[in-house]
Amino acid sequence: MRLTRLIQSATSNIPKVRRIVGAPPGTMVYTGERVMDEVHVHLTHYNAGTFETSTTLDAIPSESVGEGTVAWYDMRGLHNTELVESLGSKYGMHPLALEDVVDIQQRPKMEGYDEGVLLQLKAFSYFRDKRELHVEQVSVYLAKNTVITFQEDGGDLFASVRKRLKNASGRIRSRPADYLAYALVDNIIDNYFVALDQIEESLDELEASIMQEPKMETKALIHNLKLALLTMRKSSSPLREMIGRFGDSEHQLIGEDTQLFVRDLKDHVIQVTDLVETYRDVTNGLYDLYVSEISFRMNSVMQTLTIVSTIFIPLSFLAGVYGMNFEYIPELRQPNGYFMLWGVMLTIIGLMLWWFRRKRWL
Known part of the structure; x- marks a missing residue:
C-alpha cells in the first residue's frame, strides 16, 4: 500500500492522458498542459564544410537539402499539433509516429518505419533550490539526411550539440544524419548524470542537516527526492531496451559505424540505472536516519x-507527609526541623543522581 501511494503521489502532478474514445489509430491529441506563446522551429543545415542556421515562428522552412548535407529541424511546442503534423508529413512520418510525438505519456522506445526511425525518451533537469525534478518528453525522428526533434518547452536541450556543430568539433559535421540522432540522444543521457549529481549533493545536504538538527520540513524534502528518483527510475528502465534496439537495428538509415557508438551509449544507460x-x-x-x-x-x-520526575517523587512524598493536618507530628516541633528536612531532600537528590550515573542513565 505504501508503494502504491508513493507511485500515485509521483504521478499526481503529471497531467492525465486525454484521448478521444473511439478515435482511429493515428489521431493526434496533445496530452500535455504546457502551452507556449510562440512555437519555434529551428533549422540547421550542415556538412563537412558549411554550417547554416535559422529560426522561424509557426512555420516550416521550405529549404531542401542536397546529398551530403544534413538538415536538422528542432521544433519546440507540441501543443500546435497542426504544425507537428505538417512538419512530420513533409518527411513522411507515419501517422502512428505523429500520434506518439504529441502523447507525452509515452515510455522511452524506438519504432522503425519505412521512411524513418522514431526515438522517444525523457529529458530531466533537477533544481536544487526547489528540490524539483523537471521532466520533458523529447522525440527524435530520423529520416534520410534529416533529423527532426520535438520538445515540449522552449528551452534548448541541445545547446552543446549546436556548439559542436558550429565549431566543427568532433566527428559530427563529417558524419550522416544517424550520427546526429545518436549525438542528440547521448546529450540527453549526459544530462541524466548532471541531474543525478545535483540529487547527490541534495542528499549530502539533507544528511548533514539531519545529523545536525532534524526538522519537520526535512521529511517533505526526503519525500520529494523519493518521487524524483521514482520518476527517473520509471524512465531509465525502459531506456536500456530502447538503446539496445537502436544499437542492433538493421534499418537502412542507421549505419554500422553509428551503431558502435550507440552500443557504447548502452553502458551509460546502465550506469544511470545503477545510480538511480x-x-x-x-x-x-x-x-530511516531521520x-x-x-x-x-x-x-x-x-x-x-x-x-526529573523520579527525583521529585520522594521529595513530594516528604512534602506531602509534613503537609498533612495531623495535630501531633514530632518533627514539626524541632527547632531545626525545616533545615533537617532540606538536608534529607538534598541527600536523596544526590544519592539518586549518583545511582543514575552509575547505571549510565545519565
Missing part, C-alpha cells in the same frame, strides 16, 4: 523528564 537505484537506497536510508534521530532526541527528552 543506489540513490533510492540512500534516500530510504536518510528517511526517524532514528527524531526518536533519539525524543528519548533524550523523555529520559530527562523521567529523571
Whole structure:
C-alpha cells in the first residue's frame, strides 16, 4: 500500500492522458498542459564544410537539402499539433509516429518505419533550490539526411550539440544524419548524470542537516527526492531496451559505424540505472536516519523528564507527609526541623543522581 501511494503521489502532478474514445489509430491529441506563446522551429543545415542556421515562428522552412548535407529541424511546442503534423508529413512520418510525438505519456522506445526511425525518451533537469525534478518528453525522428526533434518547452536541450556543430568539433559535421540522432540522444543521457549529481549533493545536504538538527520540513524534502528518483527510475528502465534496439537495428538509415557508438551509449544507460537505484537506497536510508534521530532526541527528552520526575517523587512524598493536618507530628516541633528536612531532600537528590550515573542513565 505504501508503494502504491508513493507511485500515485509521483504521478499526481503529471497531467492525465486525454484521448478521444473511439478515435482511429493515428489521431493526434496533445496530452500535455504546457502551452507556449510562440512555437519555434529551428533549422540547421550542415556538412563537412558549411554550417547554416535559422529560426522561424509557426512555420516550416521550405529549404531542401542536397546529398551530403544534413538538415536538422528542432521544433519546440507540441501543443500546435497542426504544425507537428505538417512538419512530420513533409518527411513522411507515419501517422502512428505523429500520434506518439504529441502523447507525452509515452515510455522511452524506438519504432522503425519505412521512411524513418522514431526515438522517444525523457529529458530531466533537477533544481536544487526547489528540490524539483523537471521532466520533458523529447522525440527524435530520423529520416534520410534529416533529423527532426520535438520538445515540449522552449528551452534548448541541445545547446552543446549546436556548439559542436558550429565549431566543427568532433566527428559530427563529417558524419550522416544517424550520427546526429545518436549525438542528440547521448546529450540527453549526459544530462541524466548532471541531474543525478545535483540529487547527490541534495542528499549530502539533507544528511548533514539531519545529523545536525532534524526538522519537520526535512521529511517533505526526503519525500520529494523519493518521487524524483521514482520518476527517473520509471524512465531509465525502459531506456536500456530502447538503446539496445537502436544499437542492433538493421534499418537502412542507421549505419554500422553509428551503431558502435550507440552500443557504447548502452553502458551509460546502465550506469544511470545503477545510480538511480543506489540513490533510492540512500534516500530510504536518510528517511530511516531521520526517524532514528527524531526518536533519539525524543528519548533524550523523555529520559530527562523521567529523571526529573523520579527525583521529585520522594521529595513530594516528604512534602506531602509534613503537609498533612495531623495535630501531633514530632518533627514539626524541632527547632531545626525545616533545615533537617532540606538536608534529607538534598541527600536523596544526590544519592539518586549518583545511582543514575552509575547505571549510565545519565
